[in-house]
Structure formats: C-alpha cells, structure tokens
Amino acid sequence: MSHIAVLRVVSKLLIPVILLFALYVQFHGDFGPGGGFQAGVIFGSGFILYALIFGTAVARRVVPAAITRIALAAGVLLYGGVGVAGIVLGGQYLDYSVLADDALAGQHLGIALIEFGVGLTVAAAMITIFYVFAGQDRGPEDAEQ
Amino acid sequence: MIGGHLPVLLVVLPLMAAPVCVVVRRPAWAWTVAALASWGAFVAALGLLLQVLEGGPISYPIGGWAAPWGIEYRLDLVGAFVAVIVSAIGGIVVPYARSSIEREVAADRIYLFYCMYLLCLAGLLGIAATGDAFNLFVFLEISALSSYVMIALAQDRRALTVAYRYLIMGTIGATFYLIGVGLMYMMTGTLNMADLAARLPEVAETRTILAALAFLTVGICLKLALFPLHLWLPNAYTYAPSVVTAFLAATATKVAVYVLIRVYFTIFANVDVFEAMFLREVLMALAVVAMLSASAIAVFQTNIKRMLAYSSLAQIGYMVLGMSFATLTGLTGGIIHLFNHALMKGALFMAMGCVVFRLQVASLDTIEGLGRRMPATMAAFVVGGLSLIGVPLTVGFVSKWTLVLAAIEANMWPIVVAIVGSSLLAIAYVWRVVETGFFRPTPEGAPAVAEAPLSMLIPTWLLAGACVWFGIDARTTLSVARQSAAFLLGSGP
Amino acid sequence: MTFPGLFNYWVVIALMMVGFYVVIAQGNLIKKVVGLNIFQVSVFVFYISISKVKGGSAPILSEGIALYGNPLPHVLILTAIVVGVATMALALALVVRIQDAYGTVEEDEIREREEAS
Amino acid sequence: MNPATAILACIAVPVVGALLVTLTGRWPNVRESVTLLSAATLFALVLFLFRGVAAGARPEALVAEMMPGLSIAFAVEPLGMLFALVASFLWIVTSIYSIGYMRGHHEINQTRFYACFALALGSTMGVAFAGNLLTLFVFYEALTLSTYPLVIHSGTDEARRAGRLYLGMLLGTSIAFQLVAIIWTGWLAGTLTFTPGGILSGKASGATVAILLVLYVFGIAKAAVMPFHRWLPAAMVAPTPVSALLHAVAVVKAGVFAVLKITVYVFGLDAVREAASSEWLQYAAAATIVIASLVALTKDNLKARLAYSTVSQLSYIVLGAMLATTWGVVGGAIHLAAHAFGKITLFYCAGAIAVASHKTEVSQLRGIGRVMPLTTFAFFVGSLSVIGLPPLGGLWGKWFLALGALEADQAIMVAVLMASSLLNVAYLMPIPIRGFFARADGSAEGDKDPDRPPIAEAPIPCLVAISVSTLGCVALFFYAGPMFDLLRGAVVP
Amino acid sequence: MAVTAVALAWLRNLFAVVMLSGIFTLTAAVVYVVMDAVDVAFTEAAVGAGIATVLMLGSLVLTTAEEKVQPRRAFGPLAMVVLTGAVLVYGTLDMPFYGDPSAPAHGHVAPRYIRDSGREVGPPNIVTSVLASYRGYDTLGEVFVIFTAAAGVIVLMGRGRRYRGRERRDAERS
Secondary structure: OHHHHHHHHHHHHHHHHHHHHHHHHHHHOOOOOOOHHHHHHHHHHHHHHHHHHHOHHHHHHHOOHHHHHHHHHHHHHHHHHHHHHHHHOOOOOOOHHHHOOOHHHHHHHHHHHHHHHHHHHHHHHHHHHHHHHHOOOOOOOOOOO | OHHHHHHHHHHHHHHHHHHHHHHHOOHHHHHHHHHHHHHHHHHHHHHHHHHHHHHOOEEEEHHHOOOOOOOEEEEOHHHHHHHHHHHHHHHHHHHHHHHHHHHHOOHHHHHHHHHHHHHHHHHHHHHHHEOEHHHHHHHHHHHHHHHHHHHHOOOOOHHHHHHHHHHHHHHHHHHHHHHHHHHHHHHHOOOEHHHHHHHHHHHOOOHHHHHHHHHHHHHHHHHHOOOOOOOOHHHHHHHOOHHHHHHHHHHHHHHHHHHHHHHHHHHOOOOOHHHHHHHHHHHHHHHHHHHHHHHHHHHOOOEHHHHHHHHHHHHHHHHHHHHHHOOHHHHHHHHHHHHHHHHHHHHHHHHHHHHHHHHOOOEOOOOOOHHHHOHHHHHHHHHHHHHHHOOOOOHHHHHHHHHHHHHHHOOOHHHHHHHHHHHHHHHHHHHHHHHHHHHOOOOOOOOOOOOOOHHHHHHHHHHHHHHHHHHHOOHHHHHHHHHHHHHHHHOOO | OOOOOOHHHHHHHHHHHHHHHHHHHOOEHHHHHHHHHHHHHHHHHHHHHHHOOOOOEOOEOOOOOOOEOOHHHHHHHHHHHHHHHHHHHHHHHHHHHHHHHHOOOEHHHHHHHHHHO | OOHHHHHHHHHHHHHHHHHHHHHOOOOHHHHHHHHHHHHHHHHHHHHHHHHHHHOOOOOEEEEEEEEOOEEEEEEOOHHHHHHHHHHHHHHHHHHHHHHHHHHHHOOOOHHHHHHHHHHHHHHHHHHHHEOEHHHHHHHHHHHHHHHHHHHOOOOOHHHHHHHHHHHHHHHHHHHHHHHHHHHHHHHHHOOOEOOOOOOOOOOOOHHHHHHHHHHHHHHOHHHOOOOOOOHHHHHHHOOHHHHHHHHHHHHHHHHHHHHHHHHHHHHOHHHHHHOHHHHHHHHHHHHHHHHHHHHHHHOOEHHHHHHHHHHHHHHHHHHHHHHOOHHHHHHHHHHHHHHHHHHHHHHHHHHHHHHHHOOOEHHHOOOHHHHOHHHHHHHHHHHHHHHOOOOOOHHHHHHHHHHHHHHOOOHHHHHHHHHHHHHHHHHHOHHHHHHHHOOOOOOOHHHHOOOOOOOOOOOHHHHHHHHHHHHHHHHHHHOHHHHHHHHHHHHOO | OHHHHHHHHHOOEHHHHHHHHHHHHHHHHHHHHHOOOHHHHHHHHHHHHHHHHHHHHHHHHHOOOEOOOOOOOOHHHHHHHHHHHHHHHHHHOOOOOOOOOOOHHHOOOHHHHHHHHHHHOOOOEHHHHHHHHHOHHHHHHHHHHHHHHHHHHHHHHOOOHHHHHHHHHHHHHO
C-alpha cells in the first residue's frame, strides 16, 4: 500500500497549499478573478481531498457535521445580516456605503463581509453534500450526516 | 422608519428565517420561527398593499443603487396584491402544517421542511416584489428548488419520480426564461423591467424580440402548467405531502401567472404583444382547451387530490383566459380569480389534507360516508367545491361573473360557452365527492375516525370562510383587482 | 476563435439544442441531468458571447485600457452557474433516491414498476 | 315593526329555525315544535307585509353590496307577495302533515329532513322577495342546493341517481343559460334591479331580446318547460311532504315565478310581446302542456302521474307569461296560487294512502275510497280544482289565461287549454271514481297478509293537513277578487 | 465542443458521458477566457467541470454506470428541438454581430459600471463590484440557492434515508 503513503505525504503537503490558495482567492477577488464563491469551492475541495485520503471518519472528527450545518446557515445569515445592518444604519438594504464613515471604505468592508459569508456557505455546502454522498451505503445506526 | 423598508423586509424576513430553522433544529422551535416569519411577512404585505393603495407604486433600490444599475424592488398594486395572497396563504398554512407534517414527514426532517417552506415563501414573495428580470429568475429558482424538495419529502416513493420530473420541467422552463431575458438584454442593454418597457418599443419589430417573447411565454407556461405543458402537475400535487400541495396549489401557479402578467403588461407594456404572432388567439385557445379538457379528466379521477390537481389546471386556464382578453374587465377577472382560486383551492386541499391525516389516502373509496364521521372537514370541502362550481355567495361566482362579463363585452360567445361548459364539468366532479362523502352509508368495517385536530381544522375553515366572506362582499377585492388591471393597462396601449 | 457575424450564435444554438434533445428524449435519468447541464452551459456561453466586445479586454480596471468587455453578463452567468449546479445536485440526489426506491434509473422501467405496485 | 326588518326576518326565521332543528334533533317533539313555531312566525310576518303591500306599499331592504353596482336586495311587490303568502301558509300545513307522515313511515334522518325543509323555505322567501336579478339567482341556487338532500333522502341508488339528475339539470341550466343571461342583461341595462316596465326597454335590439328570453325560459329549469323537465319526475323519490310542498309548490313555483317576474320587470310586457321568440316559446309551453298530460296518462305510479301533471300545469303559467298580456300574467299568477292548493292536496292524499296502505300504484287503488273515504274525497276535490271546475280556485287561473290568449289573438292556445283540461279529467278522475265505486282488487298482495293490520285512515296530522288544503281550494274560488286586485297592481302601474 | 456534445448524446456508457460532460464544460471555460470572461471561466472550471463531475461520478457509483438500450425512436422530441432551434435561429437574424462594440447591450447600463465602479465601489475587478454591490441582491439569492440545495440534499439523502428506502423496496418485493 505504498502508493497510499505517497498520497498521504503529497496531500499533507498539498492540502495546506490548497487552503491557502483558497484564502488568497477569497481576499484577492477585488483585484483579479475570484471571490468568495470560488474560494469556498476551493476550500471545500481541499477538505474533501483530505477526507478522501484520510477517511471520512477522520474528517468528521475534524469538522463534525453539526459544524458544517451551522456554518452553512451562518454564511447566509452573515450575508443577510450585512443587508439588515445597512437598514439599521440608515441606508437601504444591502447598502454598504453606510457601514463605515467613508462610503468607499464602507463598500470595501461590506464586500469583504459578504464575500466571507459566501465563502463560508459554499464551503459548508460542498462539505455537507460530500458527507451525505459519502455517508451512503451504511446502516441507519452509524450513518451520521 | 420600518415602513420605508417593507418591500425588502417582506422577502428578507422569511429568507433569513430559513437558516435559523436549520440552526435551531427542534421541530417546535423551527415551527415557531416559521410561524413568526410568515406572519411577519403577511403583516408586511398588508402594510405594503395599504401604502400602494394610498400612494401608488413603491420603488426600493436595493443597495442604494438607482434603478437600472442596481436591483430595484418595485411594488405596484398587482405585486402587492399577489404578495398579500401568497403571504396570507403562507400564514394560514403554517399552523396547519404542524400536525399534518408530523404525520406525513419523517421526524428528523421536520425542521428542514420548515426551512424549505420558508425559502419557498421567500422565493415567491421575491418574485412578486422584484422589478428586475434577472432577479426574478434567481428567486424563481429558490422557490422552485425548495418546492422540489418539499414534494420529495413525502413518504411515498412515487413522490421522488414526481419531484424529479417537476425538476426537469421546471429547470427547462427557467432556462427558457433565461434565454428570453438574454435576448432582451442583448437588444436593450438593461434588465430592469420598467427600463425594458421604455426601451423595448424601439426594437419591438425585430425578430430577436419576437423570439424572446416566445421563449418567455413558453418558459413561464411550463411553470404555470398551461396546457399542453402541464404534464408534471397532476402527479406532483397528488403525491406531495398535503400541506405542500395546499401551499403550492394556492400560491406557486398563481405567482407564475403573475409573472406572465408582468411580462405582458409591464415589460411589454408599450408593445402590442397580443397582436404579435397570434399570441392572443394562441393563449385563448390553449386556455379554453385547458379549461375543458382538464375538467373533463377531473371527472374521471378517483384520487381526490389528483382530481383537484386537474381542476387546478382548468382554473389556470381561466386566469390565462382573463389575461388574454387584455381588456379591463378581462384582466380584472384574471387577477380576481388569482385571489379567489388561491382561497378555494387552499381550502379544498387542506380539507383533503385532514382526510389524509386520518385515513392516509383521500380517494372516493375511503371517504364513503365520511360526512358523518368528519363533518367539519367535509363541510369545508363542500364550501370550497361550491366555490369551484361558481355558486353565488362564494368567491368562484365573482370570478365567473367577471370573466363571463369580459367575454360578453368582447363579444366572444364561444368563450362564454367554454366557461360555462367548464363550470358544468366542475359540478360533475365536485358532486361526485360530495355525494360519496355525505350520502353514501359508511361501509362496514370502515375505520372509526375522529375529526381532524383543531390546529388543522381552524386554518381550513379560515380559508373556507374567506371563500364565503369574499364571495358575499367582493367589493374590496374587486376594486383592488380592477385598479390593478387599470394600472397595468394604463401604461399600455 | 473569432467567428464572423452571427455564426458564433448558431454554433451555440446547435449546442443548446443537443442538450435540450438529451433532456427530453433520453430515458436515463442521469443522462437527462447531463443533458440539462449541457443545455444550461450552452445558454451561459450564449450570454457570455453577448458580453464580448471586439478588441476589449477582461473587465478588470487597469491603467491604459479603454475598452472592456461587458461585465454585466459575466455577473449574471456567475449566478446562473451556481444555480445550475445547485439544481444538478438536487437532481442527482433525487436520482440516487429513485435508484433505491425502484432499483433502476430508466424512465420506462420506473413506469412499469409504478404501475405494477 | 319596520317592513324592511320584516322582510329580512322572513329570510332569517326559517334559517334560524333550521339551526334550532339541528340543535334539538335529539328530542323529536321539541324539534317538531320548533318547525311549527318557525312556520307560524313566518306566516305572521308575511301577513304583516301583505297588509302594507295590499295598501300599495312597496317595502325594500338592502342587505349587502356584493360587487360594485350589484347587491343583495329585497323589494316586495304583488307577485312575490302572493307567492310568499301561498308558500308560507302551506309550510304550516305541510309541517303538520310531515309529522304524521314521517313518523308513520318511520323515516330515517328526520332531523336533516326538517332542517333542509326550513332552509328551502328560507330560500323560497328569498326568491319571492328578491329585489333584483342577482338576488333572485342567489336564492334560486340556494333553493336547489337545500332541496338536494331531501331528494336523495332515502339514500338508495335510485335516489342518488335522481339527485344527480336533479342537481345537474337545475344547477347546470342555471349556470349555463340563466347566469349568462343575467350577466348579459346587466351589461346591456347597466342595472339588475327589477323595475316596473322593464329595464331592458330601449337598450337591446330585437334579436338580443329574443335570445335573452330563450336563455331565461330554459335557464330557469325549475319551470320545467320541456326538454328540461326530467328532473321533476325524478325528484319524486323524495318523501311525499317534499314532493307536496317543494315539488308542487315552492321549487317549481319559484321557477315559474321567476319567469313571470323577469317578463314583467326585466323585459316589460311590450318587449316580450314583440320579441321574435315569444311566440315560439308559447308553442314550447303549449307542447309541454299537452305532451306532459299525455305522459301522465301512461304513468301507473301515482306520484309520477302527479309529477307529470305538475309539469303540464307549470307550463300554463309560462304560457301566460309568454302571452305577455295583462290577463295572461294575472292568470298565470292566479294559477300559481290555485294550482299550489290543488296539487298539494293531491300529493297529501297520495302520501296518506302510501302511509296507510303502502300502495303507490294507481292500479292498486281500486276500492280505496271505502277504507279511506276522507282522503279519497279530498283527492276528488283536489282533482276538480286542478281540472278547473267551479266552485274551486283552479277555475280562475284557466279562465284568465284563456282571456289572455284571446287578448293576444292566440285562439289556438284556448284550444290547448281546453284539450289539456280534458286530459286532466282523463288522468285524474278515474282515481277517486275507481276508489269509490270499484271493488277492491282481491289479488293485491298486501290484503292477503294476515299479519298486516287492516288499512285504516291516515294518521290524524295528515288528515288535518288534507282538510285544510282542500278547504283552501274552495276558499280560493270565493276570494279571487282581492287576489285579482292585488295582482293587477303589478301589471298595470 | 460540438463534437463532445454530439458524442454525449450517443454514448451509452455513463462514465464516459460524465467525463465528456466535464470536458465539455472545460471547453466552455476556455471559450469564456477567449471572450474575456475570466471570472466566469474560473468558476465554470471549478464548479461546472470540477464539482459537477464529482457529483455525477458520485451518483454513478451509487446507481448504475450503463444506460439501457433504448428501443424507441423519439421523433416527437426531435421535432420539438428542431422547432425551438428554428425559433432561436430566427431570433438571431436581427441580432447585432458578435463582438460588435456598438451593440445595444454595451450601450445602456454597462458603461456606468466600467466608468464609475472604481470610484463608487472600489475594487478594480468590475465583475466583483457588480456582483457584490450593484447586483449584490442577486448574489444573496444565489447563496440562498446553494443553501437550499445543500439543505435539500440533506433532506433527500441524509442520515440513513437511502438505507430505509431500500428496506422498503425489499419489503415490497417479498
């Protein structure tokens, strides 16, 4: 089973890079192609790679299903919440200009926040779907979404 | 301060409540969240209707970006009216869902049902409120995806294939809509509906816009199940959980009709769409065929939910028919029937949901003599059924009156005959149920059943009562519908 | 890949129609999903080709570039892609459940089994 | 008491009565007292109104506005007054009769019977006092629906088939023809309120009037003009009190009453006379008179024979309306009252015979006069009245109708009336004559059964009712003067 | 692209079909780059070609890999497809040519994004500005679609659903 060992080593090296790249895409979206969505996908795939190689059981210990579920909801809530914040601070819904003193800074902050929300939900969604698909073919007692 | 933000709160409230449901997970809490959110949405919708009645259409630029650049929420009278219908049905369905869902959906899925329900509600309200053609697509998909899931929640395995077919048809419809929007964007450079209306006349004669119109029409007709694009609907309504059927039947197709109205009377307001490509004739012919054939098929159904589904197809025909007159009375008839049909179909499906709750299946065999054992449920069914026939003092009568009047005004006697013929068929299929339910003896060995729980009966009777209330005093609804129609036509030719 | 005139659109339309055909004519549920995917992707390509401006560059502001592609269709399609994949995920989940419930993913076999039961 | 309140009370009393009957269903004596009490109260109210109307007052009452310009409103005028008087008086009599009949027959579902009966009477009052076409239509439909459970009272397959025919034909024609005609009228005239002289005069072309007239006459299937008469014989499966009051008085008379009222107050007599279709409709009525009489001759079942007789007699009134002369209309209205008393007597007798001897066929009735002399005598008097011989009320109706026919230069109609009277003799007189003079048929099965108690007179309540209605036939002959004066007020302003 | 698409329609081995579909999407991504839509290309490559393919493979594993031979000939659908295509081609006849800078699509709303987004919103990537700010609400909707799909998948397949479904089927058979 040596090739698995190789895989493990390679992926141990690779996965942090992938996750880092995800973060890069997350925050680089302003300047080049990319953004929360793509970042979320990459982050999700990185984690799925991890799960594939080290087994879903291990992966579930690292990120339990409950966490992904909450992350899934938290991401959209963050996005929506930014919108509500716009109302509370006296602007329109999803108006980022009022988030900070300076309109441009507000826009920047708003975009960063919602991109983060997007990334969170997307990554969580991918991991959830993966768990669910991977969690098939087992009896009801040990299946944990 | 809140008043100014109602247009967006209307949608965001149920939208944001959905993830909360996922977080709290406990069925009771999820239910509470769903109930609060949908009642909140209802209050918001009512507030909006009042605002619109007072001060005319409301525009709300989301993100503070002015209309053609940002996404605009634009509520005119029709939009507000549809929002009220949808959120009212939503508010009534939620208390009903509590017992019904416990019976029909696995316990560990209940919180997800509420989540899906809220998403669907938000999607439908978003469609009603939006003034942006592409935003409409996004919310269409939210509501569509959640309704596929809700249908598949049923325990019957056929619900799965039905949901799958619905998904395929729905996605094709949405994609067609997307193609239509793309073609329009190509020729005008804008996605905002009002802006489109202003810019379309210039290019109205181009073949591209004609193609766009064709794609929009076909796409939306797939969603609203106009004959012959209706094949997904009967099974979907038959096998879905009862609450889901009641909710979707009362709202989803109505919203699709609303989208069609939006396309013809807002986006293409300054273009004489009905003259193009025989659209009026085609729509009318399809509506008439739908009214007659679906009613005729309904007469032969033994599963009552399926029977009601076919009846829905016929009623959709009425709405499309009213719209295709493109006259004040005709459009009024279409819009008022939108409201009225939501009430009666909601009541009917909810009554059948009560039967399913006790007997698992609502078919002609199981309800023999049920009028004695579940009198309140069956009485609600009778009220809804009479409404469907169009007996006076029910809402169905008001719709029928307006539509027949529109046909007489337009001097279209064949249409009058068709409306009347479809009503006659309605007598046949409704009465089969009433007769079996009330005037057949209870068969030997029939299970002894109690009346449905009050949490289900009260919502059912709320809708049944509304059928009568708005049938006796139709002034408010009619005037709102008439004003909406006048508004829609006013900006048109 | 610069097509003259309308030719580009016609290719896209041909692709769309292949996808559409697969959706409505195929009996295999998974293949239908694939067809749907192709159909939608072709529509996306169509949108993107609306956005193309000859001589323009990618819509990322930088010094010295005056002509950009139209960013709006890009945004729309970003959204639409996600919607498409979400739909597909649901469709596939349904297919898997159908396989469990019926033991097949062929439409006519499902129909047979539905009638039998 | 305020007349407007009295009008509303006339509708409300039977409805409240029905409610109380339902509530007191467990105690038959209380239940039947409630029925009698409501009947008496109603008659008192109608009498109160009559005093005013006879003095020339035309009280009105507005209930609710349903749609803009369309309201539920009542207005009492002579035609309606007469109809209400007859119906409410006979309700008391029939209630007494029912008590004897239902108990004597050990019928099931007696509570439902009394409740629906009261509701039917309430609807009849609504028809009688309707102030506009919409109100008339509303109560017309309510009458159909409230009598449906009475028709299928026995719950047998035959009863259900009859019920289906009953409902399908009455509801069907009313929606298919009458409703369309009403909407059309409303559109043409701009109002639906009954107005002396007609609301359509000068607003519609001759051809339109002709078509509308046909739509009304056939749309009001309760008037049983052939070919829409089949529901009436079918409805005879109902218990005899129902056949007596509802299918010889309330329901069918509501139909011809509506025809009269529409002729006078919607079209105006002149317009009807000039309409191209009125002559054609006269022939239809005449054909019905003769054919139904001939059919009656062939029927062996007593109630069926009486039913066809009713079909025939109803067309007298339709004929009077279509002649559209003063004498014709007055004659029609008087016939409405006179035939009510005559025919109800016959049905009472038929029911009494059925209760006492379980005989339902004409051929079984030889010698019945010897065991049930009172009943058979009453039958004899009732027959004379229906035939139209003095000194009985039936004379006047035919008399004035004949005058009306002459006034309209339709001498052939006089011949029809005469022929019909001869046919009446042929199908009615043999029954009492054989009853008195023929020897009892020894082979009748019932008589050989030693366990059976010997046939005696009907229960006391039945006899009381029979006597009252028989006396009524006689009284109408002598009090035709006031009736005539009252009615002239309707036709000649 | 066209070749892949047609091949897709004819192939019966579903694994090949899925792989081809992935290739098809990747080609589409390349086309996007050619058309200057880098963001879309990036997403399509990641999502369309990546996730979608993985998802399909996943479901193939759980179902079956071979399509049944279809005996029937589908002329009805073919006619419908041809009709739809004809309408579209008809629609193209009045379209502005591909890449035409003066097309109406480029003239109305879009110029403001290009001109002002740097000043009004900030990010040099116009797509990001439009996506997150001008049309931020669409994106909100989009995220909710993902959320719906994820929750929907949990509903359909989460926690032993499949297992139960199979038990039921076996019970029905016996």
